[in-house]
Amino acid sequence: MRIPSLLVIAASLNLVKAAIPTHRYNGGCAAVAQRLYCFGGTSNQKTTSDHYVFDLSVDFSVEKAIDNWNTVTSTDFQVEPNSLFSIVPLNDSYLVHGGLGYGSSTQFLRNVTTMFNATTESWETINSINETTMVPSREETSTLDPFNRIWTWGGISDNTTSANITEVTYHDEMQVLNMNTLTWSFPDSTNTSLQPSFVRARIAHTETLGRSGKSIFYIGGLQSDDNDQLIAASMSEILEYNIANNTWFLRKSPVNSTVPSSRRLHSATQIPDHDLIFVYGGSATDASKTVTDYSYLLNTTSFEWTAVDILNEGAGPRFGHSAVLYKGKSLFIVFGADNLGNLRNDFFILDIANWQWVQTFKTDGVYPSVSSQSNSAINTGPKSTTTIFSTTLGNESSSANANNQTPIPFNYITTIYLMLGVMVVFLFC
Ligand SMILES: *[C@@H]1O[C@H](CO)[C@@H](O)[C@H](O)[C@H]1NC(C)=O
Ligand SMILES: *[C@@H]1O[C@H](CO)[C@@H](O)[C@H](O)[C@H]1NC(C)=O
Ligand SMILES: *[C@@H]1O[C@H](CO)[C@@H](O)[C@H](O)[C@H]1NC(C)=O
Ligand SMILES: *[C@@H]1O[C@H](CO)[C@@H](O)[C@H](O)[C@H]1NC(C)=O
Ligand SMILES: *[C@@H]1O[C@H](CO)[C@@H](O)[C@H](O)[C@H]1NC(C)=O
Ligand SMILES: *[C@@H]1O[C@H](CO)[C@@H](O)[C@H](O)[C@H]1NC(C)=O
Numbered sequence: 001m002r003i004p005s006l007l008v009i010a011a012s013l014n015l016v017k018a019a020i021p022t023h024r025y026n027g028g029c030a031a032v033a034q035r036l037y038c039f040g041g042t043s044n045q046k047t048t049s050d051h052y053v054f055d056l057s058v059d060f061s062v063e064k065a066i067d068n069w070n071t072v073t074s075t076d077f078q079v080e081p082n083s084l085f086s087i088v089p090l091n092d093s094y095l096v097h098g099g100l101g102y103g104s105s106t107q108f109l110r111n112v113t114t115m116f117n118a119t120t121e122s123w124e125t126i127n128s129i130n131e132t133t134m135v136p137s138r139e140e141t142s143t144l145d146p147f148n149r150i151w152t153w154g155g156i157s158d159n160t161t162s163a164n165i166t167e168v169t170y171h172d173e174m175q176v177l178n179m180n181t182l183t184w185s186f187p188d189s190t191n192t193s194l195q196p197s198f199v200r201a202r203i204a205h206t207e208t209l210g211r212s213g214k215s216i217f218y219i220g221g222l223q224s225d226d227n228d229q230l231i232a233a234s235m236s237e238i239l240e241y242n243i244a245n246n247t248w249f250l251r252k253s254p255v256n257s258t259v260p261s262s263r264r265l266h267s268a269t270q271i272p273d274h275d276l277i278f279v280y281g282g283s284a285t286d287a288s289k290t291v292t293d294y295s296y297l298l299n300t301t302s303f304e305w306t307a308v309d310i311l312n313e314g315a316g317p318r319f320g321h322s323a324v325l326y327k328g329k330s331l332f333i334v335f336g337a338d339n340l341g342n343l344r345n346d347f348f349i350l351d352i353a354n355w356q357w358v359q360t361f362k363t364d365g366v367y368p369s370v371s372s373q374s375n376s377a378i379n380t381g382p383k384s385t386t387t388i389f390s391t392t393l394g395n396e397s398s399s400a401n402a403n404n405q406t407p408i409p410f411n412y413i414t415t416i417y418l419m420l421g422v423m424v425v426f427l428f429c
C-alpha cells in the first residue's frame with residue numbers, strides 16, 4: 001500500500017511540516033545553509049518554542065511567501081519557550097543564549113545556552129566551563145568574532161531569569177564564550193580600569209561586529225543611570241569595544257549632525273565591505289510604539305547618521321522584528337510589531353545594493369533596480385548613494401555576522417507594554 005507507507009516515512013522523519021507562523025515579536029531568526037530559521041518570540045501574550053524554517057534555495061514571490069513556511073519539530077529534545085534571547089548564527093547551526101524563558105517567577109529555563117544544528121536538524125544544550133559563574137539574563141546581546149568566540153554584553157537579571165534572584169541587575173561586564181573550547185571568560189574582570197565609567201549597562205540595544213572584525217558596536221536601547229534607573233541611550237553615543245585589546249570607547253556623532261530619535265528593539269546589520277551599519281525600526285523608549293524615523297545608516301568611522309529613504313512599499317516601521325542578511329545582499333525584515341500596534345507574521349526583503357524592497361527573492365541576491373530614482377534613495381547630503389554603493393557589494397557570505405540584534409519586549413518606563421503583552425506584568429519603576 002503506497003500511501004500508508006509514505007505516511008509512515010513522513011511521520012518518522014517528523015521534522016518539517018507546512019505551517020503559517022502566528023503573529024509574534026521578540027523572537028530570533030538566523031540564515032543557515034540556505035534556510036531561514038525563526039525561533040521563539042512572544043505570541044498571544046506568551047513566550048513560545050515555535051520553530052519555523054523557510055527554504056532560500058529557490059526564488060520565490062515575497063507576497064506569497066507566507067505559504068512556504070514549515071515547522072521544525074524536535075522529538076528527543078524538549079525545546080523551552082523563550083523570547084528576548086540572543087541568537088548567533090554559526091556556520092552550520094545557530095546558538096540561542098539567555099532570554100525570558102517561561103516568563104514566570106516560578107519556572108525557569110533549564111537550558112540557558114542551546115544550539116540548533118541545521119545539518120542534523122537537532123537541538124543540543126551547550127554545557128560550558130564557567131557557565132555557573134554567570135547569572136542568567138535576558139535582553140543581552142551576543143555576536144560572533146572571526147575566532148569563533150561569542151561576545152555577550154548587557155541585559156537584565158531578575159526573579160524571572162533564575163531561581164533565588166531577588167534583585168534586579170543590569171549587566172555591564174563582558175562575557176565571552178569560546179566555541180572552540182566551550183569556555184566562558186570575563187576579560188574586564190581582571191582589571192577594573194578596563195571598565196571606564198561611561199560604560200553603562202544597556203538593554204534592548206543592538207550589538208554588531210564592525211567591518212574590521214576587531215570592533216563591536218553597541219547602539220541605542222535603554223541604559224542604567226547612576227541610580228540604576230533605565231533611561232534612553234542617545235543614538236549619538238555609540239559604545240565601541242575593541243576585542244583585540246579589550247578597550248571600550250564612547251564614540252560621539254559630530255556636533256550638529258543628524259541624530260535619530262532614541263529607540264529600543266531595533267535591528268542593526270553590518271553592510272559587507274563598508275564602514276556602515278544599517279539600523280532598522282525600533283520602538284520609542286517611553287512607549288510601545290514604533291519610531292517614525294526607522295531607517296538609517298551609521299558610518300562607523302565618522303559616527304555620522306544618514307537617513308535612508310526606501311522608496312517602495314515594504315516592512316514599514318516595526319520593532320521586536322528580526323533582521324537577517326542573506327549572502328550579503330538580501331536583508332530579511334521578519335515579524336515584529338507594527339505602527340498600528342499589531343504583531344506581524346510576515347517578512348519583507350530589502351535589496352541593500354539598491355535600497356529597495358523586492359517583490360521576488362533571488363537566490364543570487366541580484367535585483368533589477370525598480371526605478372532610476374533608487375540611486376538617490378539615501379538622504380545623504382554630501383555623501384550620496386552613488387558614492388556608497390556605486391559598485392555591487394562584495395559577495396562574502398556574511399549572514400553569520402548580520403543578525404546581531406536582540407529584540408527586547410517591555411516598556412520599562414510606562415506600562416503601555418501591556419498592549420502587546422507578556423505573561424507576567426513587571427513593574428520596574
Ligand atoms: C535540556 O537539555 C537536555 C540535554 O542536555 C535535554 O535532554 C532536555 O530535553 C532539554 N530541555 C529541558 C526542558 O530540559
Ligand atoms: C566557518 O566558515 C568560514 C568560511 O567558510 C570559515 O573560515 C570558518 O573557519 C568556519 N568556522 C568554523 C568554526 O568552522
Ligand atoms: C552539526 O552536525 C554535523 C553532522 O553531525 C557535524 O558534522 C557538525 O560538526 C555539527 N555542528 C556543530 C556546530 O556542532
Ligand atoms: C573561569 O572564570 C574565572 C574568572 O571568573 C577565570 O579566572 C578562569 O580562568 C575561568 N576558567 C577558565 C577555564 O577559563
Ligand atoms: C519578582 O520581582 C517583582 C519586581 O521586581 C516583584 O514585584 C515580584 O513580587 C517578585 N516575584 C517573586 C515571586 O519574588
Ligand atoms: C535556589 O535555592 C534553593 C534553596 O536554597 C536551592 O535548592 C536551589 O538549588 C537554588 N537554585 C538555584 C538555581 O540556585
Ligand SMILES: *[C@@H]1O[C@H](CO)[C@@H](O)[C@H](O)[C@H]1NC(C)=O
Nearest residue numbers: 190191192193194245246247
Ligand atoms: C589595566 O588596564 C590598563 C588599560 O589597558 C593598563 O594600562 C594597565 O596596565 C592594566 N593593569 C593591569 C594590572 O594589568
Ligand SMILES: *[C@@H]1O[C@H](CO)[C@@H](O)[C@H](O)[C@H]1NC(C)=O
Nearest residue numbers: 214242243244245246247248
Ligand atoms: C586598543 O586598540 C585601539 C585600536 O588599535 C587603540 O586605539 C587603543 O588605544 C588600544 N588601547 C589600548 C589600551 O592599548
Ligand SMILES: *[C@@H]1O[C@H](CO)[C@@H](O)[C@H](O)[C@H]1NC(C)=O
Nearest residue numbers: 252253254255256257258259
Ligand atoms: C551648531 O549649530 C548651532 C546653531 O545652528 C551653531 O551656532 C553652531 O556653530 C554649530 N556648531 C558647529 C560645530 O557647527
Ligand SMILES: *[C@@H]1O[C@H](CO)[C@@H](O)[C@H](O)[C@H]1NC(C)=O
Nearest residue numbers: 274275276299301302383388
Ligand atoms: C565614513 O566616514 C569616513 C570619514 O569621514 C569616510 O572616509 C568614509 O568614506 C565614510 N564611509 C562611507 C561609506 O561613506
Ligand SMILES: *[C@@H]1O[C@H](CO)[C@@H](O)[C@H](O)[C@H]1NC(C)=O
Nearest residue numbers: 328364392393394395396397
Ligand atoms: C565573488 O564573485 C565572483 C564572480 O561572481 C567570483 O569570481 C569570486 O570568487 C567571488 N568571491 C568570493 C569571495 O566568493
